[in-house]
Structure formats: C-alpha cells, structure tokens
Amino acid sequence: MNKHLKQLIELSDLDKSIDEFIPEEERINGALNDLVAEREKASRQIDELENLIVDTSYKIDKQETALVEHRDKIARHESKSESLKTEREIKALGIEQDIAKEQINFINDEIERLQKSQEDSRAKIADLKSRIAAIENDIKQAKSESKEALASLADRKEVLLANRAKLVEDIPQKVFAFYEKIRRWAGNRAVAPVKKQACYSCFMKISDKVYGEVIASSEIVTCPNCGCILYVAQE
Template identity: 45%
Template sequence: MNKHLKELIELSQIDKAIDSYNPQLETADKKVVKVQKKIDAAQAELDALNKEIDENEDKIKAYEEQLTLLNEQLAANVKKAKEISTEKEMKALSLEEDIAKEKMTFANEEIERLQGINETKRELAKEAEEKLAALQETFNTVNEEVSAQKAEIESAKGELFTQREELSRNIEQKVLSFYEKIRIWAGNTAVVPVKKQACYGCYMKLNDKTYSEVIKADEIVNCPHCGRILYMESVTEEA
C-alpha cells in the first residue's frame, strides 16, 4: 500500500476517534441542562407565588387603611349627629353611615379572603422551596458526575490529539493539505473504504479502472463521483 495512503487512513481513523467523543460531551452537557431547566422552572414557580403573596399583602394593607379611614368617618359622624337639627340632615348622615358600614363589611371580607389565599400560597411556596432545594442537590450531584466524565473524555481526546500531531508531522505537507481540504466538506468521511465496488462515502459504483487502482493501492485514488480518498478495507476473493 502507498505510504501516504496508509498515513492518511491512520490519520482519518484518529480524527474519527476524536470526533466520536463529541456526542458523549453533548449528552453529558444535556444532563446538566435538563436539571437546570427544572431548577429554572421551580424558581419561576416560587417567584410567581411570592409575587402573588406580596400583591395580596399590598391589597390587605390598602383595605386596612380604608377601614381606619371609615372608622374615623363613623366617629366623626357621631359628633355630627349631635349637631344635626333637621330630619333631612339626619337621613343624609344615616345614608352616609350605611355606605361606610357596607364598605367596612366588604373590606373585612376581602381581607379574610386574601389572607386565606395567602395561607394556601405560602404552603405552596414552602413546597416549591423544598422542591427547589432537592433539585439543587440533584444538580450538584449530576454536575460533579458530568465534570468527571468530561475530564476523562478530554484526557482521552488529548492523547489522540498528541497522536495526531505526531503523525501529521511525518506526513508530507502537500498530502496533508490535500486531506484537510477534503475534510473541510467531507468531515470524517474524507477517507472511506470501497466495498462491493462502491465508494462508502457517496455509495456510487466505481468503474473498473478506478476500482483496479484502488485495489493496487499504489497511489492515492479519489472517488470520481464525490472526490473522497478511497482504499480497500480488505482484499476480498472477488477482488
């Protein structure tokens, strides 16, 4: 087999091995992202509950202030009643008191209702906090596992990069550049085997002349259809 072809086959196999780790890294990262999304959702739920509780507390405070004003108004009306001299004024004052009392009843009912809602929401918020804490623990565990896994992968990739660098130094620059140009568009299928007289990059059948050249392996042969570098993975009886 041609020396350069042999070197390119080996280089291609190293490149495939390096890139084969990428899906593992992506899967590892997805584990962390998946838990992080759950944490974000739990945090958003907790924030929404706390916001609703705060809004209800503001409403309760407003109703309590309204009750204070209405109480002051009723107290003032008691004083006014002593100074009233006509029935018309008495009726007007009585109507004013009735309206004030209705407002007070409504305010008290609303305060009670909002306090009940907040009691429920505080329980839900407590559950959300516990859920968030549990998810954070899960995240820490998963993150540690993923970090260890990624460290192993990066270490393995580092060894392969070292092998690649050593091999690249020994390959003729012109041949290496030729390989890299094809790899830009073909990726890890820049160098592919021929099986059943077909290129295993584009799966097109080779003509007899090209097929014969691939079998001989005296020179680097490109697929006439796609341009990939071809080699015989094994010499079959048919060949």
C-alpha cells in the same frame, strides 16, 4: 496499497474515534447543566413569588385605608342621625349606612382573599426552597461523578491524540493538507470506503475506470461526485 492512502485511512479512523468523545462529553455535562438550569428556574420563581407578596401587601394596605374611611363614615352618619327630623331624611341615611356596611363586607372579603394568596405564595416558596436544597445535593453528586467520568474520557482521548500526532508526523505535509482540506467540508467522511462500486460518502456509483484506479490504489483517488478520498473496503 499506496502507503499514504493507508496512513489517511488510519488517520480518518482516529479522527472518528476522537470525535466520538464529543457526544459523550456533552452527555456528561448535560446532566449537570440540566440541574443547574432547574435550580435557576426555582430561584426565579421564588423571586417572582416574593415580589407578588410585596405587591399584595400594598393592596392590603390600600384596602385597610378604605376600610377606615367607611367606618368613619358610618360613625359620622350615626352621630348625624340624632339630629334628623323627617322620615325621608332618616330613610335616606339608612340606605347610605347599608351601602357603607356592604362595602365594608366587600373590603373584608377582599383583604381575606389577598391574605390567603400571600399564604399560598409563602407555602410555594417553602416548597421551592426545599426543592432547591434537593437539587443542590444532586448537583454536588453530579459534579463529583462527572469529574471522574470526564477525567477518564480525557485520559482515553489523550492517548488517541498522541497516536494521531505521531501518525501526522509520518505523513507528508502535502498529503495531510489535502486530507484536512477535504475534512473541512466532509467531516469524518473525508476518507470513504467503496462498497459494491459505490462511494460510501455520497452513495453514488462510481465508473468502471475510477473503480479500477481505486482497486489498483497506486495513487490517492477521489470520488468524482463528492471529492472524498476513496479506498476499497474489505467486504
């Protein structure tokens, strides 16, 4: 086999192995990122609930002011009732008093409902705070675990990168540049095996003539269909 082709096959295998670290790194970082996102979400929920409690306090203040007004009104009616003479006047005032009392009941119910919602919000905040404390613990643990895992990955990757650098030194610049150019669009399929007379990058059958050239492998042969570098795989 052509010496340079042999080097490119080796280089391509190394590049595949180096790229296999990417999903592994993502998986390790992903677990930690998920926890951080969960903590942020819980913090945001706490902020929202705290704002809601403040808004509700304003609403309660407003209702309490209205309550005072209605009570004053009732007191005024009561002092007025002594001076009333006709039955009609007395009846009209009675109706007004009933309405005011009803409104007071309604406002009291409303205040109770608002206070209840504040209590619910406070309970939710307490739950979220203990949830955050648990997540903080998980983050601490995940950080120390991922640190170890990433360090071990980095060590293994470094070995492969050193091997790659050494191999690249031996490959003529022109051959290496050719490989890199194909790799830019073909990725890790830049060097593809031929099996059953088909290119295993694009899976198209190659002609007898090209197949013969690949078998002879005295030159670097590319797939006429996809442009990848071809070699005969040991089947």
